Amino acid sequence: MTMLRDNEHLAEQVRPAYDFIVCGGGAAGCVIARRLAEDPRVSVLLVEAGGSDRVPAVLDTTLWxxxxxxxxxxxxxxxxxxxxxxxxPLLPMGKVLGGGSSINGSVWARGHRNDYEDWAEAAGDPAWGYESVLAIYRRIEDWRGPADAHRRGTGGLxxxxxxxxxxxxxxxxxxxxxxxxxxxxxxxxxxxxxxxxxxxxxxxxxxxxxxxVSMSATYLHPYLGRPNLDVLLCAEVTEILFEGTRASGIAFVRRGKHHTVRAGREVVLSLGAINTPKLLMLSGIGDAAQLQRHGIAVRQHLAGVGRNFQxxxxxxxxxxxxxxxxxxxxxxxxxxxxxxxxxxxxxxxxxxxxxxxxxxxxxxxxxxxxxxxxxxxxxxxxxxxxxxxxGQVLLASADPxxxxxxxxxxxxxxxxxxxxxxxxxxxxxxxxxxxxxxxxxxxxxxxxxxxxxxxxxxxxxxxxYFHQSGTAKMGRASDRDAVVDGQLRVFGIDGLRVADASVMPSIATGNTMAPTVVIAERAAEILRSAHRLQGEA
Missing domain, CATH: 3.30.560.10 (Glucose Oxidase, domain 3)
Structure with missing residues (x-):
């Protein structure tokens, strides 16, 4: 596992614009930022509200x-x-580089065949089905247990x-x-x-x-220091910026100062099943009645934002x-x-x-x-x-x-x-x-x-069980509670995707870290195809 040097774990200066901005450096965000940065021709910014994962309680899994x-x-x-x-009841959620993968019990539960078949049906896209997901697992795993060539992979990250x-x-x-x-x-x-x-x-x-073995240590640490990837810690995203119906960047606060940065291609939300719908609603995407109650201008009425909490x-x-x-x-x-x-x-x-x-x-x-x-x-x-x-996630106020x-x-x-x-x-x-x-x-x-x-x-x-999910549901346009389509695009908005546990139409059978990594790997495949990116995967 590559360790961070003290001067590597955050970017003190950010550029005014990047090709891709990934909001949230959790289990999904670390994967997506790495996969995008594998193409040296594009610039990537990863923004995380928490701090460094270089602390004993993260590094030693017995202290989780x-x-x-x-x-x-x-x-x-x-x-x-x-x-x-x-x-x-408490709802613990990681606020540190690596997100839940840095503070959880390190259980890798891949989910049941029917989970992914149900997702494929909900999205109308067979690429979310079980056999496709197995191929992702085989590629990313280095399995040290009983051999199973069809289901388990070796040599992965x-x-x-x-x-x-x-x-x-x-x-x-x-x-x-x-x-x-x-x-x-x-x-x-x-x-x-x-x-x-x-x-x-x-x-x-x-x-x-x-x-x-967290997603930050495994996917992200080896790529820190690359000129096309900046990782900004202790920075909380407060709003998605728009030009018309296109996501054009983000606003964030770091150490009491407000900043904006533009996205030339896309913004990806990977803030988790509580903070992803929160940011969408703060940015005017959600149930119109709920937004108007807090004085938030409606940019896109999507009744499903925050619903379907599981x-x-x-x-x-x-x-x-x-x-x-x-x-x-x-x-x-x-x-x-x-x-x-x-x-x-x-x-x-x-x-x-x-x-x-x-x-x-x-x-x-x-x-x-x-x-x-x-x-x-x-x-x-x-x-x-x-x-x-x-259940449902609602805004308490317009205060981010x-x-x-x-x-x-x-x-x-x-x-x-x-x-x-x-x-x-x-x-x-x-x-x-x-x-x-x-x-x-x-x-x-x-x-x-x-x-x-x-x-x-x-x-x-x-x-x-620390497995919040479902609040930005993936589904077809005919599903009134769906927030993103099978390509993880937010309905009615250009240049904005969601890729974390919030897109699960139904919660996976088992701990959700592994399925969340699958969602992130699938999101990276989608983005690479859409933007014709090069890279290792």
């Missing part, structure tokens, strides 16, 4: 949880939700491997889960993601022990105290399974993950005796992969520095509550299996709750 709530997190939270008993020497609990969980009919598989990202799921070791983006739900439970304390290893999340909550579903909708620490929401912590100390307990955290609930209002609507649909109840039951059955006895002093929570009491526990424990 310390980033939550830090200066590397936007610090957003959801609006009060009746379905969560009025709670306002991204080192992907299974956890090395996982905690002794993990084989017991695999055995207990397999015994319930959720089969143990050699590669959780392989054939299991074309069928009904399975259980096994998570895939991780790490190398040389616990060194994080996130995987992660439950802070179920938790068991260790017989003998066991410090977390690798990314502290080495085991995962995918399963269906009920018969008849096309795609697995449950995705619990092992958290090798006590893990409780603020409400659960008040109700139960939660073990203390990172090595004192383990949590099999129930997760919902395919929520039916939809005001946090938006995020109505996450977790568990708003009864089907999501039912699925999570079933997931708790499965996790408890696995954790209380005889094979896990050597690792279990006691069940800390929830215990044998039933009926309304179990539903109430789910409402009190539910929160984000």
């Amino acid at each position: 949880m310390s980033n939550i709530g830090s200066e590397r997190d936007w610090g957003y939270k959801a609006q009060p939700s009746p379905a969560l008993n009025g709670r306002t 991204l080192t992907v491997q299974q956890p090395q020497d996982p905690v002794p609990l993990v084989p017991a969980l695999i055995e207990a889960t397999d015994a319930l009919g959720i089969p143990a598989v050699d590669d959780i990202n392989g054939a299991a993601m074309e069928g009904d799921g399975g259980c096994g070791l998570a895939n991780m983006l790490v190398q040389d022990g616990n060194q994080r 996130d995987h739900i992660l439950l802070a439970g179920c938790c068991w105290e260790y017989v003998t304390p066991e410090p977390p290893r690798n990314n502290a999340a080495e085991f995962v399974f995918y399963a269906k909550s009920r018969a008849g579903l096309r795609t697995p909708d449950l995705m619990p993950v092992l958290e090798e620490t006590p893990f409780a929401s603020e409400t659960v912590a008040q109700q139960f005796d939660v073990p203390r100390g990172a090595a004192s307990a383990w949590t099999l955290a129930p997760g919902l992969a395919r929520p039916d609930s939809r 520095f005001a946090a938006p209002l995020v109505h996450a609507n977790f568990l708003a649909e009864p089907s999501d509550l039912q699925a999570m109840v079933r997931c708790v039951e499965l996790c408890r059955e696995i954790g209380n299996a005889a094979v896990c006895t050597p690792f279990r002093r006691r069940e800390a929570f929830p215990g044998p709750l039933r009926g309304a009491a179990l539903q109430d526990f789910v409402r009190n424990a539910a929160g984000t």
Whole structure:
């Protein structure tokens, strides 16, 4: 992994104009900026609101949880939700070069076949389909696990491997889960993601022990210092500039000073599923009634901006105290399974993950005796992969520095509550299996709750999986909620594309970093074709 020198990580001076401006230096933005800059004939500016990723909490993947709530997190939270008993769960989102890929748990989950087939149908473009996506994965991965020539690639930029020497609990969980009919598989990202799921070791983006493989370190760092790429940190984009209906540049604020810069070819938004719709609305693109309420002139009425908000739900439970304390290893999340909550579903909708620490929401912590100390307990955290609930991102005001209002609507649909109840039951059955006895002093929570009491526990424990998506939906022109087309162009606007998790018509099955990188690679292919660019890819 190439490391930054102190004088390389930001451009102190920017030019008045670039061919391409990429807004947001997260998992998608780093990929797109690199791919565009591979053509030395074009100039590229990447603008990131956060700071450098050269800090221990980013570089060492075992420290990832310390980033939550830090200066590397936007610090957003959801609006009060009746379905969560009025709670306002946190919505962590990376505010640092590399974005979520710099602060997350480094899980590489590629998504299910049906995810991409559904995207292709929504966009009316087979290039978003599963076989096309597999080709991208094969090209960008350097897979260090069991060989699978059709599904896995070697020699790519991204080192992907299974956890090395996982905690002794993990084989017991695999055995207990397999015994319930959720089969143990050699590669959780392989054939299991074309069928009904399975259980096994998570895939991780790490190398040389616990060194994080982020999109900034992998894609961007080797290109810093090239004359055609400038990376500007600590710069918050406040508005998209226009000439008529064409995006012509951006305005941003850095260290208290306002700046503008022009884009000769295109502006690409990769700010994430909360900040991308926020910037679109601040720039006059969104639901006309909402914009007028804040005194914002309507440039393009697109009712779908901010709608279709989706996130995987992660439950802070179920938790068991260790017989003998066991410090977390690798990314502290080495085991995962995918399963269906009920018969008849096309795609697995449950995705619990092992958290090798006590893990409780603020409400659960008040109700139960939660073990203390990172090595004192383990949590099999129930997760919902395919929520039916939809939320919305709204502006709080026309102030570009005001946090938006995020109505996450977790568990708003009864089907999501039912699925999570079933997931708790499965996790408890696995954790209380005889094979896990050597690792279990006691069940800390929830215990044998039933009926309304179990539903109430789910409402009190539910929160984000850190996978916000869907708020600038990709779709056809006939879809009134679509914001971009299959080429990622914003409807009604020239020279403006969106490429991040916000374009997902439906959230991917599994952690969203890998599908977001696919979106970015696909965006780069589209831009390279549209502008006849040269390069390595």
